[in-house]
Structures are given as C-alpha cells and as structure tokens.
Amino acid sequence: MTQIPTEPPLYVPEPMTTTADKASTYRLTRDFASSSSSSSSQALVVRCTGWLVRARGWVSRxxxxxxxxxxxxxxxxxGWWQESIGATVSYGLLTGVAGAAAVLGLKYKNAPVTQAAAGFTVxxxxxxTATAFGPGPESATAWALTTGLAYWIYGPWLTAQRNARMKLHIDTVKAKGALPNALGLEAADPGLIGATPEETALRRAIHALTGxxxxxxxxxxxxxxxxxxxxVMPAGRSTAPSAIISRRxxxxxxxxxxxKLTLAQGPAxxxxVVKVSTVDALAGTLPLTETGVTTCREPVLLGADEDGQPIHLTLMYRHTLIAGASxxxxxxxxxxxxxxLNRCLDADLYGIDMKPGAPELGPWEPVMAxxxxxxxxxxRALLLxxxxxxxRRGAIIAELSRKSMAEGKGPVRKWVPGVHGKAIFVFTDELAELVRQDPGLAELYESLLAIARFxxxxxxxxxQQPSRKVFGGSTDARGNYxxxxxxxxxxxxxxxxxxxQGCQAKGWRPELLDLxxxxxxxxxxxxxxxxxxxxxxxxxxIAADVGFYYSDKADTEPQPALTDEPWVEQFALLxxxxxxxxxxxxxxxxWEQFQALGSATKKELAAVCQISRDTAMRAIEEWEKHGVVGRRDGRSTRYYAKPEEEQ
Known part of the structure; x- marks a missing residue:
C-alpha cells in the first residue's frame, strides 16, 4: 500500500544536460505518486473557477x-415564493388599480403617467399569475409575454446606446491618431467616416460638395x-447651411x-438639419378626425407631419394667412x-367669397352668423x-377693466370667449380679388388686422400669393398674420x-410640395x-353639417328672389x-343697447349696460345733439331713441 505524504511535491527536477561551467538544465516532470483523488478535486475547482470567471465576464458584457x-x-x-390565495387577491387588486391609472393617463393625455401605470400593470x-398558479405553464406563459413586452419597449433604447458606444469608440480611435493602415480613408481624409453607413455617406457627400x-x-x-x-459645419461661405440648402x-x-432629401437651418x-425620407408617410389621404373640441380656445387639429405625429394650430388671438396655388x-x-370652428359653441363665423357664386364658402352659409x-x-358692409x-367690445373691455381696477384686481386686456361673449372668425377666400374689385378696402382690412386680435x-x-398688391401697395398688413x-x-x-425675406435659404420651399x-x-x-x-x-x-338646412326646404316651395336685404338687416349702419x-x-x-330698450332713464341705462351713471349721462348729452329727446317721467327724465313721430 502506497503511503501518502503529508505535503506531496507536484513537480520534481530531472537533470537533462550539464554545461562546461557545471551548470545544469532541468526539466520539471509531474509527480504521479500523489493522490489521484486530490488532483481530481483541484482540477474540478480550477475548472469551476474558470467557468465562473467566464460567466462573470459574459454577464458584465x-x-x-x-x-x-x-x-x-x-x-x-x-410570485412563486408567495404562492397563496391572499397574495393573488392582493396583487390582482393592485393590477386593477394600475390599469385604471393607465386608462386615466390616456384619457387626460398624460404620457408619463400612462407609461408608468402600464409598466406597473404588466x-x-x-x-x-405566479402567486395564483405557481411554477407551471400558466406562469411561464405570463413570464414570456412580460419579457417579450419588456424587450419590445427596451429594444429601441438599447439600439441607440449601442450606436452611441460605437460612435464613441470610433471618435476615440480618431483622437488617438491611428495609422493609415489601420483606418484607411479616415487617416487620409479625417472626418469622412461616421458611426453608421448613412453618416459616412453624408460626410462624404458634403465633402464632395464643399471641399x-x-x-x-x-x-x-x-x-x-x-x-x-x-x-455642424465649419466656417466659410461655401460651407454655410444656407449655401448648402441652395445646392440641395x-x-x-x-x-x-x-x-427624399430635405435640408433646413439648424438651431445654431x-x-x-438633414432629413432623408425613405417612405412618404403623407402619401395617403388623411381622413377627417372628430376631436370633440367645442371651444375655440383650444388649438385645432390640422393633420399630421412626416413622422405621423398630429399637428395642432392655435387660432385664438392670431390672424391666419393661407397661401398656395390653385x-x-x-x-x-x-x-x-x-x-x-363650427363645433365651437363660443365662436361666430363670417365669410367673404369673391368668386362668382361663392363656391368655396357658399356651402357653409347656413352655419354662419x-x-x-x-x-x-x-x-364693405361687413368690414364696417x-x-x-x-x-363696442373695446368700450366693454374698458369698463370691465375700470371695475376690476376699482376692486383691486388687474386690468382686463382681452376679450375672452365664453366669458365676455363669442369670438368672431372672418374667412376670406381670394383676398387678392377682393382688393382688386375695391382697392379702398385694403386700408380698412389692414386696420382691422391691426386692432381686432385682442x-x-x-x-x-x-x-394664391400675398404679394404687395394684395395689401394695397404695402406688406405691412402681412406682418399681422x-x-x-x-x-x-x-x-x-x-x-x-x-x-x-431669406426664407428659402432656411429651407422654406413650398414649390417642392408634391401632393x-x-x-x-x-x-x-x-x-x-x-x-x-x-x-x-x-x-x-360638409353636407353632414349643413345638409339639414337645404333638406328642410321643399323643392316645390318658391325660392325667394336674390336680394341684399339680409345685409341691410344684419349690418345696417347705426x-x-x-x-x-x-x-x-x-x-x-x-346706442345699440339703448335702441333695443326704446326708452330709458339715465339710471335704467346705467343698470342695463353695466356702466356708471356718469358715463350714461355723458352719452345721453351727446345723443341729445342728434335728435334724442327727453320727457319728465315722475322725478326722472326718460329719453327716447326713436323720432317723435314714431313714438
């Protein structure tokens, strides 16, 4: 039986050669006299340690x-650890609460709340599911769905991080000044290699264009x-963004x-800004979307951009100019x-259509004021x-502002729809034709553009094109839009x-629109x-909004003669x-409110119009110069808005 030493040597020297100076060369050989079980255990430990190191590196990477x-x-x-009925009920209730929060986030268009609540729900x-069924196919299915959803959300971020790390690595190599054999074209022409094939192509294209x-x-x-x-472009006349845009x-x-390549001026x-659209997201016709908005104080939905995102336009306290070819x-x-705007309860619509027969705004006439x-x-009658x-509105704002200041509040500076009255929107089709037919209207139109917004x-x-002629020889009115x-x-x-001026150099090129x-x-x-x-x-x-107006009229009913009488009634001058x-x-x-009353004392006029008696007195004194008469009515004087022969 072989005796196992307490400290067996792993290797023993074996003389091989002896040199002239008596120095010997040795070869180390394994001593197999040691215990086989001890060496096997040590080898297993070494292998396990190697596996752990490799696993750690893989996990870290x-x-x-x-x-x-x-x-x-x-x-x-x-979930498996807490497998019980009570835990299942508790987590089920929490899942329902998180789902309800996600629904509320969608309803009120709060993206952070919606995303967080949806994540908690999943x-x-x-x-x-794990607490209800424990280890089994049901829990595995839930795990697979949850993991798949997590990777679906997590994937784009991970891809962006990989691209960023790759670009950082390339930029680091550039900064160290790699040899030509290592980077090829980059060493000969620095700045022509990007993190992606598209970026590389863009860098080379700009270099070929500008040098x-x-x-x-x-x-x-x-x-x-x-x-x-x-x-980011270098300094120079040929490398300026405006110069590159002109050579698109x-x-x-x-x-x-x-x-399709699109260029625009960047923030600096x-x-x-370079954009290449491989798919035209706007190629198809966008159907009308019902938004449910009933106030003009909210922006209106116009359509979508090239990324499919909705675009909204604020109309309140802003004039809008719409140009374009036929x-x-x-x-x-x-x-x-x-x-x-027809859906808005706090807005009145008016229209001017100078085309014969009013083909554009005429169909909307039933819903206009x-x-x-x-x-x-x-x-002209409408503009006057x-x-x-x-x-009228300015006087009301001034009076409301005076009262507000008297109460220690701030002044009233704007007419608020739904609070002071309705907003007014005036649609004009073919503004150029209106000015051509009556050049004198240009000055009145420009004046209204300047004072009416608040x-x-x-x-x-x-x-079709808002040239200088459209605004009576000047472009000042265009600045009000x-x-x-x-x-x-x-x-x-x-x-x-x-x-x-200068818009084309910044990328405003409406002549390139193709649909x-x-x-x-x-x-x-x-x-x-x-x-x-x-x-x-x-x-x-359009018929869904105005068709009822026309269908209510019987075909056999005689049609009224064309007349301007409605305009006399609607816009008769005071x-x-x-x-x-x-x-x-x-x-x-x-005066308009006084006419509606027919007659009133100063006290009654001040109460109805919500003005001070001093204002009512000064107004009546002015009106008496133009035919308003007063008669004693008890202790007060009553004033009449109609001529004496009509009273």
Missing amino acids: YRYEIAPAAGTSTLSLL ALGDIA AAPLDVMAFHRGEHGWSALV VQLAANLGQPG DNEL DWGKSGIVNLLIKR APVAKTPTQA WLRDECN LAIHFISAT ANRLSTRAGEAGHAPFVFG PGKFLLQTAELTEPKVYRAEYVTDLD RFPNGDLVRPGQWPDL
Whole structure:
C-alpha cells in the first residue's frame, strides 16, 4: 500500500544536460505518486473557477441585454415564493388599480403617467399569475409575454446606446491618431467616416460638395420612415447651411442614398438639419378626425407631419394667412378650419367669397352668423360692422377693466370667449380679388388686422400669393398674420411673400410640395420648415353639417328672389333719430343697447349696460345733439331713441 505524504511535491527536477561551467538544465516532470483523488478535486475547482470567471465576464458584457429577462424572472420567482390565495387577491387588486391609472393617463393625455401605470400593470400581472398558479405553464406563459413586452419597449433604447458606444469608440480611435493602415480613408481624409453607413455617406457627400468635412454630426436618428442628422459645419461661405440648402439637388446626387432629401437651418448658425425620407408617410389621404373640441380656445387639429405625429394650430388671438396655388388644397384647409370652428359653441363665423357664386364658402352659409359676402358692397358692409363691433367690445373691455381696477384686481386686456361673449372668425377666400374689385378696402382690412386680435376678432385669409398688391401697395398688413401656411406655390419666388425675406435659404420651399393638402406652417411655436398634410374634408363631411338646412326646404316651395336685404338687416349702419351716423366717439355700443330698450332713464341705462351713471349721462348729452329727446317721467327724465313721430 502506497503511503501518502503529508505535503506531496507536484513537480520534481530531472537533470537533462550539464554545461562546461557545471551548470545544469532541468526539466520539471509531474509527480504521479500523489493522490489521484486530490488532483481530481483541484482540477474540478480550477475548472469551476474558470467557468465562473467566464460567466462573470459574459454577464458584465451583456448586462444591458439580459436586464429585462432578469427583472421578469425575479418577479416570477417572488410570485412563486408567495404562492397563496391572499397574495393573488392582493396583487390582482393592485393590477386593477394600475390599469385604471393607465386608462386615466390616456384619457387626460398624460404620457408619463400612462407609461408608468402600464409598466406597473404588466409587472403586477406577472406576479399575480405566479402567486395564483405557481411554477407551471400558466406562469411561464405570463413570464414570456412580460419579457417579450419588456424587450419590445427596451429594444429601441438599447439600439441607440449601442450606436452611441460605437460612435464613441470610433471618435476615440480618431483622437488617438491611428495609422493609415489601420483606418484607411479616415487617416487620409479625417472626418469622412461616421458611426453608421448613412453618416459616412453624408460626410462624404458634403465633402464632395464643399471641399470640407463636417466638424461633427451631433445627432443621428433612424426611424421607420427614414433617417435624420444634425450636422455642424465649419466656417466659410461655401460651407454655410444656407449655401448648402441652395445646392440641395447636387447634395442629393452626391449622397447616393434612397429617399427624399430635405435640408433646413439648424438651431445654431453653423448647424444643418438633414432629413432623408425613405417612405412618404403623407402619401395617403388623411381622413377627417372628430376631436370633440367645442371651444375655440383650444388649438385645432390640422393633420399630421412626416413622422405621423398630429399637428395642432392655435387660432385664438392670431390672424391666419393661407397661401398656395390653385388645386393644391388651399380651399380644403379653409373647409377644415370651418368644420373645426363650427363645433365651437363660443365662436361666430363670417365669410367673404369673391368668386362668382361663392363656391368655396357658399356651402357653409347656413352655419354662419350672416350670409356670405359675395360683392364688394357686401364686403364693405361687413368690414364696417366689424369696425363698429371693435368699438363696442373695446368700450366693454374698458369698463370691465375700470371695475376690476376699482376692486383691486388687474386690468382686463382681452376679450375672452365664453366669458365676455363669442369670438368672431372672418374667412376670406381670394383676398387678392377682393382688393382688386375695391382697392379702398385694403386700408380698412389692414386696420382691422391691426386692432381686432385682442377683441377676439380673427381673420383667416386665403389667397394664391400675398404679394404687395394684395395689401394695397404695402406688406405691412402681412406682418399681422402670426400663423402663415402655404400649400404648393406656383413659383419659387412666391415663398418670400408668405414666410418673409431669406426664407428659402432656411429651407422654406413650398414649390417642392408634391401632393394636394401638403403644406408648410410657420407659427410662434413652429419656426423650422417641416412638411405636413391636412386632413381631407369631403363633400359628404360638409353636407353632414349643413345638409339639414337645404333638406328642410321643399323643392316645390318658391325660392325667394336674390336680394341684399339680409345685409341691410344684419349690418345696417347705426343712425341717430335725426339721420346722422353714429360715430366711434359717440358710444355706438351703448346706442345699440339703448335702441333695443326704446326708452330709458339715465339710471335704467346705467343698470342695463353695466356702466356708471356718469358715463350714461355723458352719452345721453351727446345723443341729445342728434335728435334724442327727453320727457319728465315722475322725478326722472326718460329719453327716447326713436323720432317723435314714431313714438
């Protein structure tokens, strides 16, 4: 029997050769006299340690990839550990509460609450299933669904992180100055290699166009409809973003990438926004969407952008200019705005359509507050009435402001729909034709554009091109339009008439729009050029709002003769008993209410109109100069609005 030493040697020296200086060379050989069981145990420990080290490295390397699976597995294990009826009921109730919170988040359009509540709903549902069924196929199914959903949400973020790490690695190699053999083209021409094939193609295309490489590509995004990038350009005349935008066609040829290239000025002066759309998300007609909005104080839904996101337009306290060539959707956008505002309970609509027969606004006449103005005379009557309405509303705002200040509150500065009265929206189709037929209306129109906004009187004007002639020889009126919208323009030179001088160098190119209903929009919030498409209002959609008006009239009923009488009734100018016109400084708003009363004392007039007695007294003193008479009525004097022969 072999005796096992207490400390057996692992290796023993074996002499091999002896040199002249008596030095020996040894070969170490394994001593197999040691115990076989001890060596086997040590080998197993070594192998296990190696496996653990490799597993640790694998987990460390792929920690982001396995995080969702590890999380859902932990939830399932916790559920199995708590397997009981009570735990199932508790987690089921919590799942219901989280689901209700997600529904409320959707209802009130709160994205953070919706996302958080939906995540808790899925996680709690997984735990509830595990506590109810324990280890088994039911729990495995819930785990698989939860894990799949987690990776579906987590995947885009993980891809973005990978791209960022890859770009960081490439930038690090660039900074270290790698040898030409290592980086090839990058060593010979620095700045021409990007983190993605698209970025590389973009860098090379810009270099071929300008002779200079971009300083940096600060952001790169790839989506289902294409890709976009924010490029920082070096200083120079030929490398300025405006110069590159003007050479878009050549850059697209240099790029050699599939899709439609769009260029725009970036946030900084030396930044260029590059977008390549491989799929036209706006190629199909967008059907009309019912929003359920019943107040004009909310923005209206116009349509969608190239990424499929909805686009809303604020109309309150802003005039809107709609330009574009014929048959490219300009009138369709007007119909869409009328359709939206017709749902609003706090808005009145008026229209001016100078085309013979009013084909654009005429069908909407039943839902408007007055017949559509179809002649210059009718348009002048409407605009003069709007001027008087401005005076009336201004006097009310002044009186309300005085009372508010007397109560220690701030002044009243705007007419608020639903509080002070209704908002007014005036739609004008073919503004240029209106000015051509009556040039004198340009000055009145411009005056209303300047003073009417704070009184909640808004103009939505459509024209083919808002040139200098449209506004009576000046472009001052165009500056009053805070919302500027353009469908396809007939010529490249029309863009500055809508978006201002220098707009084309920044990417405002309406002549490049290729489908009816597509438009560019410039507002206080939307300052960068972007293509949108409006929802399409069909003839059936119009009939749904106004068809009842026409169907109520029997075909056998004799039609009334064409007359301007409705305009005389609706917009008849205010006159005093002696026939004089009521001027702006003669309290036209109070006179209108006084006419409705027929007669009143100073006290009654002040109470009905909610003004001070001093204001009522000064107004009546002015009116007495124009035929208003007063008679004693007890201890007071009663004043009459009609001439004596009509009393």
